[in-house]
Amino acid sequence: MERIGRTKIVDLLKRADFGAKVNIKGWVRTRRGSKKVSFIALNDGSTINNVQVVVDLAGFDEEMLKKITTGACLSVNGILVESMGQGQNAEIQASEIEVLGVCDNTYPLQKKGHTLEFLREIAHLRPRTNTFGAIFRIRHNMAYAIHKYFHDRGFFYFHTPLITGSDAEGAGEMFQVTTLDLDNVAKDENGKVDYKEDFFGKETNLTVSGQLEGELAATALGSIYTFGPTFRAENSNTPRHLAEFWMVEPEVAFNDNNDNIELAEDFIKYCIQWALDNCLDDLKFLEEHFDKGLLERLQNVVGVEFKRATYTEGVKVLEEAVAAGHKFEFPVYWGADLASEHERYLVEVHYKRPVIMTDYPKEIKAFYMKLNEDGKTVRGMDVLFPKIGEIIGGSERETDYETLKKRVEDNNIPMSDMWWYLDTRKYGSCPHSGFGLGFERLLLFITGMSNIRDVIPFPRTPNNADF
Numbered sequence: 141m142e143r144i145g146r147t148k149i150v151d152l153l154k155r156a157d158f159g160a161k162v163n164i165k166g167w168v169r170t171r172r173g174s175k176k177v178s179f180i181a182l183n184d185g186s187t188i189n190n191v192q193v194v195v196d197l198a199g200f201d202e203e204m205l206k207k208i209t210t211g212a213c214l215s216v217n218g219i220l221v222e223s224m225g226q227g228q229n230a231e232i233q234a235s236e237i238e239v240l241g242v243c244d245n246t247y248p249l250q251k252k253g254h255t256l257e258f259l260r261e262i263a264h265l266r267p268r269t270n271t272f273g274a275i276f277r278i279r280h281n282m283a284y285a286i287h288k289y290f291h292d293r294g295f296f297y298f299h300t301p302l303i304t305g306s307d308a309e310g311a312g313e314m315f316q317v318t319t320l321d322l323d324n325v326a327k328d329e330n331g332k333v334d335y336k337e338d339f340f341g342k343e344t345n346l347t348v349s350g351q352l353e354g355e356l357a358a359t360a361l362g363s364i365y366t367f368g369p370t371f372r373a374e375n376s377n378t379p380r381h382l383a384e385f386w387m388v389e390p391e392v393a394f395n396d397n398n399d400n401i402e403l404a405e406d407f408i409k410y411c412i413q414w415a416l417d418n419c420l421d422d423l424k425f426l427e428e429h430f431d432k433g434l435l436e437r438l439q440n441v442v443g444v445e446f447k448r449a450t451y452t453e454g455v456k457v458l459e460e461a462v463a464a465g466h467k468f469e470f471p472v473y474w475g476a477d478l479a480s481e482h483e484r485y486l487v488e489v490h491y492k493r494p495v496i497m498t499d500y501p502k503e504i505k506a507f508y509m510k511l512n513e514d515g516k517t518v519r520g521m522d523v524l525f526p527k528i529g530e531i532i533g534g535s536e537r538e539t540d541y542e543t544l545k546k547r548v549e550d551n552n553i554p555m556s557d558m559w560w561y562l563d564t565r566k567y568g569s570c571p572h573s574g575f576g577l578g579f580e581r582l583l584l585f586i587t588g589m590s591n592i593r594d595v596i597p598f599p600r601t602p603n604n605a606d607f
């Protein structure tokens with residue numbers, strides 16, 4: 141084959157220099173035609189769009205042509221020609237074809253219209269579908285947008301550890317990390333597991349959040365963010381929970397809860413606007429196939445001011461709804477943790493816009509949130525979204541050493557895990573605030589998909605860690 145530099149299909153489809161010699165490489169989506177001519181739809185993952193390759197069969201080796209089946213990988217040299225068909229400007233009149241990889245007939249993606257459930261069982265191949273190509277291109281774009289947002293505003297990307305000795309959320313939902321031989325665990329004199337024999341000489345786990353280390357960084361570098369995987373061994377088999385998910389956690393010195401709320405609203409709108417500006421082909425595909433109201437919903441959220449409401453106000457609205465006959469699965473009363481059904485009622489039915497809820501009872505929030513003057517509620521905030529419920533959780537942090545120490549003790553968190561965190565409150569403590577955005581929850585909203593397993597390449601959930 142003649143050596144011609146490869147053009148990606150995304151770039152090729154924009155070209156109008158018809159007559160040029162080009163090379164493309166990609167996977168066969170479909171092949172149709174007659175005895176004389178074949179039309180091959182080729183996709184290389186650079187865009188949702190395929191390029192049509194026209195092959196006059198007479199000029200090619202018959203054995204080679206037989207290998208051009210759905211899923212096969214081809215390198216094609218040809219002439220860029222103006223397309224007569226609808227939709228696309230350019231197609232390729234093939235002059236040379238090399239089959240880089242044949243695809244045998246057990247290929248599970250022969251036909252269109254597989255269910256999302258089936259595609260989860262073949263997560264190693266699903267990026268080859270239009271749907272997952274679109275989702276993973278959007279996922280990349282959103283990761284880029286997040287870095288750009290913070291970098292442009294002088295935040296530093298700070299890397300927090302994945303293996304830790306502490307439980308940042310104090311919820312005890314951690315995966316243990318150990319090299320101990322579980323069939324023959326070292327025991328101390330009291331018959332307890334002897335972690336001195338373990339790899340780190342102490343009990344360790346995968347992190348549930350980078351926040352505590354992020355706070356150390358914010359009280360030194362000013363404005364930081366973390367963006368990495370976090371792990372939670374909560375046994376919630378829901379369409380919104382993963383055992384391994386990615387979280388974005390900005391933390392800013394001198395920000396109070398209001399600054400934090402403003403940052404959260406501005407940030408999430410920026411991300412959604414970025415998707416509208418940079419991922420339109422993929423969004424349109426997802427809208428057409430999965431969620432007819434997607435683009436309108438995205439535009440609405442960018443254009444509307446989020447509702448601010450206290451937890452107490454929210455509970456009142458919910459109690460009134462119950463009194464008027466609305467049925468919730470979980471009970472509503474002041475002090476109860478809100479379930480996703482409650483959050484969605486407030487957002488979708490009552491306020492009809494995203495809601496930033498603040499001032500929760502301290503009992504249902506983490507130990508590090510700043511206590512309000514009432515001694516009952518904390519300066520925390522959750523951002524609640526249509527279809528999702530909670531997408532962001534954050535707070536102003538408790539900065540007073542004694543108050544924080546008491547909160548740690550009240551929550552039965554061992555001081556041996558927290559001394560370094562408390563140190564920041566001894567050495568030049570300052571007001572500071574931050575939040576965590578669940579990256580996959582953002583992707584659920586932006587893609588319109590309804591199961592979180594479909595917005596991460598290889599989901600980890602209870603009883604599932606394949607691939």
Ligand code: 4AD
Pocket residue numbers: 308309348349350351372374380381382383385387389390530531532533534535574575576577578579580581
């Ligand atoms: O509300 P969370 O637990 O807050 C924190 O972890 C804080 N340390 C954040 C901070 O203030 N720096 O989690 C933050 C967000 C949630 O709002 C949700 O979007 C997402 O992380 N999240 C999950 N996403 C997928 N699967 C799970 N199991 C999740 N748990 C939380």
Ligand code: MG
Pocket residue numbers: 522530532533
């Ligand atoms: Mg939360």
